[in-house]
Amino acid sequence: MTKVSMNVNGKKVSRDVPDETLLSDFLREKLRLTGTHVGCDTSQCGACVVHVNGKAVKSCTTLAVSLEGAEVTTIEGLANGKELHPMQVAFNDNHGLQCGFCTPGMIMTSVDMVARYKAEGRKLTSDLIRQELEGNICRCTGYHNIVKSIEDASAKM
Amino acid sequence: MYPTKYHKPASISDAVALLAGNDEAMILGGGQTLLATMKQHLAAPSDLVDIRAIKGMSGISTSDTALTIGAATTHADVAASKEVKKLCPALADLASHIGDPAVRSQGTIGGSIANNDPAADYPAAMLALAATIVTNKREIAADDFFLGQFTTALEEDEIITAVKVNAATKAAYAKFAQPASLFAMVGVFVAKGAAGVRVAITGAGDDGVFRHAGLEAALTADWSDSAVNEVAISADGLMSDLHGSAEYRANLIRVMAKRAVAAT
């Protein structure tokens, strides 16, 4: 057991956990933030993506104990109180989700994607969005409306 | 996962001390391969020695003609580095296509090279660019470093600290991704520089990354995609699996070599 402290969605949290605890388990089981999902075990589906120190990370392939002092944002922490993040709004506006299981990871990846392109001053086209989504799998939507959602939010973020 | 003990040494000597005499301890870099393997219960290290916090392990420094990239530098940082883009844009481009954005923000160049997965991208770049692998003990030429799939010249408690890459006058990497994993099914890195023309191929070989003498000879004589057409590319020694026969991989080597050359 190791005591790990981090800042999750703006709140400081500390828990004693076995060293092998993955960040996804830490969030889901220790903090009961069950919006972060686990959809595969080979780090490919992206349902578990959260932000660690401002970068998109697959929480199923990250040890919680390695994140002492880190700033973590999960899907539960994306909205500003009752006001949804533009990406969350765009997914609703554009029907970018169906079963909702991949959605938290999709949105966290998308927010990171748009932020990175904005920071680098690059334009995000639909082709680039599709490439950037290589680490996120959705089985329901055929991606059409996910790409539309990200294009939409990108214009508003 | 099986229980393990996590360590985050602050120095190389602390890391070495943790590894010494413990066969079951493993070095943890970005963890994008190791943690995935541990989740499957196919690896059970007693101790994980996370070398990312060691001073000097991350970051990129340059001279006029060479890059030194710290072993714990992430793929995303290599891809975004102005220095890498300037001195060796092919390497930045390669890094920008490893895995996916979340993997790139965690995975490290040292981890990739030490693992020497037969479908990893970096080993092809190291070999083609005649890079030098710097460890806590010595400097190893790429030609002497990659010894077959998952096999390197690294000794038990030897830790990669950095790689040194010389700028090439021409270099490019063309990858054909395996459709499911998006790992390289065939990746061809072509480079022309002080070390001559070097062509390294990943993903395709039955025993990991290798250099292709025929392509190197042809491109030494004539650096053009048409020169590639004249080279015999044998399927012998190439991998055959669900995703592609050895013949298909041989074909892809030619096509990717042409595309890489054309991109320079």
Place this chain on the structure above:
Amino acid sequence: MTTGIGNPVKRKEDRRFTTGRGRYTDDVRNDNQAYAAFVRSPHAHARVKSIDTKAALAMEGVIDVLNGKQLTGDGIGNLICGWAISSKDGSPMNMGAWSALATEKVRYVGDAVAVVIAETQALARIAAEAVEVDYETLPVAASLTAAMAKGAPQIHDNAPGNLIYDWGLGDEAAADAGLKAAKHVTTLDLTNNRLSPNPMEPRSAVASYDAAEEHYTLYTTSQNPHVARLVLSAFYNVAPEHKLRVIAPDVGGGFGSKIYIYPEEITCLWASMKTNRSVKWTSDRSEAFLTDMHGRDHVTTAQMGFDENGKITGFKVDTIANLGAYMSLFSSSVPTYLYAPLMSGQYDIQNIYCNVRAVYTNTVPVDAYRGAGRPEAAYLVERMMETAARELNMDPAELRRRNFVQSFPHQTPVLMAYDAGDFPKLLDMAQKSADVAGFPARKAEAAKRGKLRGLGYSTFIEACGLAPSKAAGSLGAGVGLWESAEVRVNPVGSIEVLTGSHSHGQGHETTFAQIVAERFDIPVENVSIVHGDTDKVQFGMGTYGSRSAPVGMSAVVKAMDKVEAKVKKIAAHALEASEDDLVIEGGAVKVKGTDKQMLWHEVGLAAYTAHNLPDGMEPGLKETAFFDPVNFSFPSGAFICEVEVDPDTGVTEIVQFVAADDFGTIINPMIVEGQVHGGVAQGIGQAMMEQVVYDDNGQLLTGSYMDYTMPRAADLPFYKVSHQVTPSPNNPLGVKGCGEAGAIGAPPAVINAITDAIGNNHLNMPATAHAVWQAIRAGKSAMAAE
């Protein structure tokens, strides 16, 4: 009113999903939570000689290790297939015994032999590895060829030669005669590749047992919790129905794979009683690949005859279906009644015969996967039409037009009576949308860039809205296929609809609310949809076979009819008006031509205060209804796929995908289009990427996303989706169902396009770059040989 039928109302359920507040089965954690891990066979076929649990039981935190003999000893019944199919000779299907935990023999890699219950999930998994099972390995039949070979290993004793049934539909003599009379006969051999459904949420079950009440509660990832309860109760003897509550909360996709009852749910329920703990099991993806039911997996040889005008004279089909190691819940119906009756496609074919043999193999069971039987039929018929057109040197669209059914209802020789449609118009719409006229120019332009461009059609039909109970019963179904609904108007006028349909991504909370909002002219926000809990909702049949709208919504409509009748009685009484003069609009019940009205909530309140109801009327405003359709519904579509192939690598890019569909009435076009997008993506996945591969020893080689190719965003295009509406006359809304069309129609369109591009018709799915490259080479050498 912008929230009623036909409006793209934004989904009400999205807020919880986009904020991480969805509640899926694995999110449930009870107070006394323990965790299950299964001990699974690494062998595809073996006798279980002994199970040594000592080491596992000795681990601290391990609560119990349970095996199959204990399970059957407690009277837990075998898993069954619920649709009885008889062979041509009248003999019943040969269903082998399937225990939730194997007792004597394991028959596929992943077959469970024991379960460990422990304090944590990690520990349960570690302890499961410590259970020592001694297997005596047996010869393996992992493929149809191996299973049907002379002297093949016998997988179940009661299925000689591994044959489950040898079944036929249609008139064989007539089909033979039709072929004999033909001017041209096209023969085609094809394979329908085996797929893994891969909903993104892995299966999960959380079972708890209340010893005082002898009552069980099961949270599970199910598409039909009611049928799950019925089967768990009636066949597996877990508990009587009133002692078992099944809840399917938010479910992260199903695509058919979550229709069935799986061994894990049965085992968790039983284990919760044995250990007196809440028992949770959540599959990881590796386990899902091993144990989730697969889909498709047919090999077929077929002949179609044509007269001198290109009219079809006869169609004869011989199919062998791989059902895996056991017969899953609906598995028998998929290659029979969900397949052969679709052999007429959109065409007027008088002579059809379809023979189907179903075979056991040492692989995970195969059952319904999005489309279930209909994609296999559409693939065969539409590949056949395209191949015939090439052989006859005819425009493939023209050949189709010459054979289209022109009037409705249309009775085929294979059971089905098509309800409504306009196939020529649908094809026109698709051709226009795809700019087929401009294709030759695009092809020439692509050729200049060294690319091979091709165009492929698929004009397909499906049978949805499963379906008349009487007909299903006569064909062997073990359950009725109606649906139930309850509409509750609360005293304040808000409405709860309880439906036996189940949403696992389809957006029922929005679309079902829309039909209520439309009917009673109230805001969609004032309507909530309740589903997925057997304690709340009366018995229902669940969601599969595109049945939620045609059957589930129809039941809601019937219940609303009853509510409306009562509302009008109450209002007529209160307003002293005639019921015939009342209209419901603008949130009120109004007397036509006057300003007299009762606000909607006033009616609700009146019903419950019961101070002023007509004499003899019961208080309350809640009605239930069951809807049993008189027929299937028959959505039809015309898909056109255009591809560009890179001959150097075989890489195929879909440059255009047009889907013109006829779903009858559309409730929410945004959601319907979403269903088409997703279905087409899965169809493209089947056509170009996905395939389950077992080696000869029955080892699964595509057991993770490293080897099983899931379609990703960069693999897929934007889709051009359009609709025409010919309402189905067989349900009150005129809807036909839209959930499966994409997956049914897309594969033949894609393969027809690629084979057109490369000039070689011999290409199996999945048409990976590797396969296409090989087909180009084979085509070249075939041409060179000629």
Place this chain on the structure above:
Amino acid sequence: MELTGEYRIAAPRQQVWEALNDAEVLQACIPGCQELEKTSDTEMLAKVTLKIGPVKATFGGEVELVNIDAPKSYTIQGEGKGGIAGFAKGSADVVLAEDGDDTILTYNASAEVGGKLAQLGNRLIQSTARKLAAAFFDNFHERLNQSTPEDA
């Protein structure tokens, strides 16, 4: 999966044969072999650790010599259980032919892997099996003969 090879060994056939039947020699030559304990003239218990990149699995099982036609040929076969990793089976038909003072050893081996390794690692199994088979005979060859293999 079929794997073949041929070696020229500068030793008489009888000597090669004896080495092929010597548990100590076999243990030294089987890659990753940690234990090899003879339980009869033709049967042994073995513990072998397999490393493929980050994957490390230890297999315990039996090695058996069958189809013995001394000193010309036998089949060496083994089967081991590797816990969650699954199981591995391998066999090699080994034939010794006299060529003057030398012995020509040919082998024809096959391997089968089941369980998690097959499910997750299939891209690596064939090349690994080939590598392991070659390593065994290379080691054996080297032990008896310092010259390089003709065809490994």
